[in-house]
Amino acid sequence: MHTHDTNAAPLPDRLNEDWRFGRPHVHAQELAEALEHAQAAELRGIDLPSGVQLTSCAAELLPTIGSEALMQRALARVQFGHCLRVADGLQRREAITLHSEVHGVQVQQLRVIVGAGARLHLIEEHEYGEESTLVCLRRYELMPGATLRLEQRELGSENTRAFCISSCICAENARFCSLSTHQDLAWARHECTLEFTAPGAEALLLSANRLRSEQCLDMRNRQLHSSPGCKSRLLCKNTLTDRATAIFGGNIRVQPHAHDTDAYLSNLNLQLSPHATVHSLPMLEILADRVRCSHGSATAPVDAEQLFYLQSRGIPLAEARRTLEEAFLADVRLRFEQF
């Protein structure tokens, strides 16, 4: 077993602000118990082109957003993870898909290193078997001038849970774009930390989720501008029906001397049920002047005038609502395609 001390950090509780509204006494507790029986997950179905290598590497700690204790517990279950390395200068437009099936409780660690000037489109797809849980620890390192387009697809089924911790570090002039989607998971928490360490880097973080029944999606994001002259954009869109819950926590932190930062964060929710709940926590921490930072959060029902317009053209109410729901989420994918 791994040497990480599982008792070093306390489990998240109600005083943990990074878990605000996230019901840590239920979800963190259950996850910690599940992790006691976790196995390492396998990666398969990979046809790698030349210049891209998949090797095994030592599992390592990642920055979390309030979940250090869970990270330690996960690392106690895995000694090694996978490392995908893209050679310097490799230009590849076709996507590489990493597909895995999840059964029981599994921990997966993946490290992706995109070499200087390389370009990669990566799809990570997790297909969940019934009652399964995946703890996914991912680290992306973009070398100078590298570009990574990343799709993270969580394809859940009945009573499935996902807990993902992602960390992305962008070097000079690196470009990173991610699109995450969560489908049919009973509970999912996604923590993503993005750090710019050199000027000229740019990131676009996208997420589009259709939540239904009793689903709960807990997205936490931290953008750390440690270097001047970087640009980040985040757009998280959710539609909610039935008794679904969406939690969004986003933080743009501009470190001292990170001037000329340009950052925007947006969380938009379309409420389609009187019983659905949205919690939104968009935050800014700005420690340098000469920056342009802003955020927005909006939660609203379907526009009655738009519904009326579609109905007046003969589209039934249910279909009109579904059309507007699809239209609401559609531009997220469009932005990803355009990156």
Place this chain on the structure above:
Amino acid sequence: MNGKTPVVPPQDARGDFSFPERHAYDAGYGLTEATIDYICDAKGEPDWLRDFRKRALTKFRDMPQPLHWAPQEIATLDFDKIRYYLAQGTPARKNWNDVPDDVKRTFERLGVPEQERAFLAGVDAQYDSETAYKNMREELAKKGVIFVNPTEGLSGYESLFRPWFGKVIPVGDNKYAALNHAAFSGGSFIYVPKGVKLAQPLQAYFRINSESMGQFERTLIIADEGAELMYMEGCTAPKYDTATLHSGVVELVALPGAKIQYVTVQNWATNVYNLVIQRGLAMRDAEIRWIDCNIGSGVTMKYPAVILQGERARGEVVSISIARDGQLQDTGARMIHAAPGTTSNIVAKSISIGHGRASYRGEVRVQPGATGCRNHTECDALLLHAESRTDTYPAITVHGDSTAVQHEASVSQVDEEMLFYMQQRGLTRAQAMSLAVNGFINDLVNEFPMEYSVELRRLIDMEMEDSIG
């Protein structure tokens, strides 16, 4: 409005003077049961209130500091080094000439009597723990308006005061609410009867004169059905080397159709911890507006709140914060939508200068069943120097599919091109900067009474001259 000195000049220097302490009552340092007995004996309070205060003291001791979310600066506050009750031992005077000379000189330097004559319906001047002077125009008394301190409120108007006392902000709400319930002294109790609309504002003036003082005033304002009033408060203190604590509790109750406007201009010295709880309860068709300006203090934590309890109630917070070197202005707003058709609006602007830090912390919550609600929140921050800091920490919770909630925040600095344009037309850099900063808060400054807005603009001019010139 006149052009004379305002009651609260928003610059430190004007309030930074003190007179020797001559208190008949001094409860000493620290808060114990004996301190509470001392306060109750000094004020001649009934036994139920003594027990109430002691239960609050137990809660205060049991509750931790909210350090999991609050600024860490409050961890250094030593409650045992604060004096909890200092009073002259004389009842509040109604005639200005009867006020003790040193207290009178204090308020005359700050312009209280001129203001009262000029445009106030009534004034309450609190000196350390107790009210030194209180007066209200006779015609208002004839209409049934009550404007007294809480001790008089509890003894003389118990049937009006007691049902609402500690109901909007309960004793167990948080550590500082418990502290105020245990040690409260001074403040105002105002009752405006049904349908009475006050054309002129009522004013309270809070002055801390003594070193290591804790001021725990308590204000309860009840506007009965259809009543309207505006209340203004201002705060100053001299600067000492030791920490001073101001931990007031303000409860507003707007009964159906009533309107309350509460204006605060806070200009404490920079050794003051200003940890204030302000909350209003708005019933059906009622409206509560908090207009808040924080310029002084070392650490401020203040989040005016409105609980929109009745259908179609409306809440608004308009807030300006200026954080200079060594200051932390942690301000914001809370809107709790608990009834259908309620609406709220929050506009907060902050300016961080030098090493100053201004934070917006807010909560908007739409409860289940509160259908058709609307909220709009806007917070903008201006950073003037490379070392300045600003934060935004909003929390939004929406239940249901018939409510629209919008939040937007931005951080910016003064545009160099704008400065260049103005300098090209003959303004100095400091003048150009001052004009740009005044433009940033212009729409909010107009919400304040004329005297305050003029002084705010002057303060910004002075700041720009100091920091740029």
